[in-house]
Amino acid sequence: MRALVFTGPATVEMxxxxxxxxxxxxxxxxxxxxxxxxxxxxxxxxxxxxxxxxVMGHEFAGVTDDGTSVTVNPILSCGTCDLCRGGLRxxxxxxxxxxxxxxxxxxxxxxxxxxxxxxxxxxxSWEAAAVVEPAANAVHAWRLADVAPGARxxxxxxxxxxxxxxxxAAGEETASIAVADRSPERRRIAAKLGATTVSxxxxxxxxxxxxxxxxxxxxxxSVRLLRPGGVAIWLGLAGAEAGFDAxxxxxxEKRVLGSFAYTNAEFERAVDLxxxxxxxxxxxxxxxxxxxxxxxxxxxxxxxVKAILRP
Numbered sequence: 043m044r045a046l047v048f049t050g051p052a053t054v055e056m057x058x059x060x061x062x063x064x065x066x067x068x069x070x071x072x073x074x075x076x077x078x079x080x081x082x083x084x085x086x087x088x089x090x091x092x093x094x095x096x097v098m099g100h101e102f103a104g105v106t107d108d109g110t111s112v113t114v115n116p117i118l119s120c121g122t123c124d125l126c127r128g129g130l131r132x133x134x135x136x137x138x139x140x141x142x143x144x145x146x147x148x149x150x151x152x153x154x155x156x157x158x159x160x161x162x163x164x165x166x167s168w169e170a171a172a173v174v175e176p177a178a179n180a181v182h183a184w185r186l187a188d189v190a191p192g193a194r195x196x197x198x199x200x201x202x203x204x205x206x207x208x209x210x211a212a213g214e215e216t217a218s219i220a221v222a223d224r225s226p227e228r229r230r231i232a233a234k235l236g237a238t239t240v241s242x243x244x245x246x247x248x249x250x251x252x253x254x255x256x257x258x259x260x261x262x263x264s265v266r267l268l269r270p271g272g273v274a275i276w277l278g279l280a281g282a283e284a285g286f287d288a289x290x291x292x293x294x295e296k297r298v299l300g301s302f303a304y305t306n307a308e309f310e311r312a313v314d315l316x317x318x319x320x321x322x323x324x325x326x327x328x329x330x331x332x333x334x335x336x337x338x339x340x341x342x343x344x345x346x347v348k349a350i351l352r353p
Contacts, residue, residue, distance in 0.1 A: 045149035046332035046351070048096045051089055054336045056329075059097065062145065062153035069106055069156050071114065075168035075326070076147035077101035077176065078349045080201055081279055083340045085142075092142055099351075100140055102147025103162065103171035111162040113174045114147070114154050115309045116140035132182075132303035148332060150353045160313055169324050170316045172350045173206070177319075178304035178312035180206035183275045184214065185308065186299050187250045191215035196248040197237075198264060200228035202323075202348040203277050204254035205235060209319050211252075212236035220244055225344050231323045254278050258285030270294040277301045323347040 045059045064070050076099040085092040092098065100116035119126050119134035126134050140146050140154055162171055180203070189195075195211045197204050200223035211219050212235065221232040222244040229240040244251070244263060249272050253264040256278025262285040264274035276298060290296060304312070325346035327335050332351045339349060 043150040044329060044353070045097045046099075046329065046336065047148075048086055048092060048094045048098055050094050052087055052340065054086060054333050056333050059149065062151055064153040067155055067157075068153045069159060071102075071104040071106060071112065071147075071152050071154055073102055073104040073147050073150060073152060073353045075103050075172040076329075076351045076353075077172040077202075077324075078336055078339060078351065079176070080203065082141075083336070084279060086336075086340055096142075097145040097149050097152075098141045099147030099149070099152075100142065101172055101175040102141075102152070103168060103174070104147075104152075106159075111164070111166070111171070112159045113162055113171050113313065114140065115158045115160060115306065116142075116146070116175065117303050118144075118155060118158065129305060132305060148329070148351060150329070160309060162313065163317060166317050168352065169321055169326060169350055170319075173202075173316050173319075173321060173324065173348065174309070174312045176202050176348075177206045177210070177316050178309040179203060179277060179301065180210040181308040181311050181315070182304040183207060183252055183277055183301040184210045186301050187252075187273055187275050189250045189273070192217045193249040194247065195219045196244045196246075196251040196264075196267060197221045197232075197254060198244060198251065198260045199223055199254035199278060200225065200232045200240075200347070201254060204252070205232065205323060205347060207252040207254060207277070208232055208235055208237055210315070213315070220246065220248070228344070228347060231347065234322075235320055248272060250275065252277060256280040258283040261285040265290060265296055265298060268294075268296045270296065273297040273299060275299050275301050324350055326350045326352050329353040
């Protein structure tokens with residue numbers, strides 16, 4: 043079958059790969075849509091977490107052999123440790139991720155555990171189905187923020203994760219949602235999706251800031267712009283440096299929380315939400331164009347915000 047394969051540093055290629063052979067606990071998925079994630083662009087530029095050769099793709103949906111439309115929760119946990127029993131399966135010490143540790147959805151077919159399947163509504167588009175996984179990240183991040191109604195929300199970065207954070211917040215009782223991005227086009231999209239204000243850089247004071255970039259500069263901004271007692275939720279993975287004086291956390295009781303993935307319930311909530319969201323910022327391409335599209339985005343291309351590959 044055909045697949046987009048991560049073959050080496052900064053290199054992805056279309057190739058013929060072996061057909062998956064489902065184990066007894068697995069189901070064969072005929073992929074219909076698979077989103078390209080910013081974490082994959084970063085991972086191919088700087089290999090480590092993902093090891094080539096690898097068929098990536100953790101944001102995908104498709105049909106089973108019996109014709110059932112499904113999306114896939116790519117986080118596979120042990121299910122028995124203290125973290126899993128406590129509802130924190132997404133940070134299980136023994137977790138594996140489809141598309142990172144196991145072959146993923148940038149292929150015509152993929153075998154996945156039956157337990158990872160989530161049935162889709164009959165009227166959901168394949169483009170919306172590919173956005174369920176990033177949307178679940180936003181649902182989780184909003185729950186972690188745990189802010190009161192009337193919150194002043196800031197979002198740094200209007201890539202896919204920033205936009206789904208905006209959409210998640212727009213469905214809550216917020217006072218305002220400010221979105222910052224360097225791209226005028228992405229600011230235009232954020233305004234259309236419900237941002238109260240858009241700008242090149244956040245200013246003012248916020249109850250919660252979602253950092254969907256993750257550089258040392260945005261880390262610093264996310265903390266500096268919080269009110270005393272506010273919370274910064276870090277979702278971005280652009281850099282490893284914190285970028286700020288940590289004593290401010292002590293003196294003002296500001297909080298910084300990392301947000302990784304989602305629970306099963308949050309994934310299900312995302313399935314319910316995305317059908318009602320505006321997704322004009324996505325664009326679909328044939329899987330055979332995957333290497334070209336992926337490479338352009340990896341080299342700094344900003345259009346589309348979310349590229350979806352369609353086998």
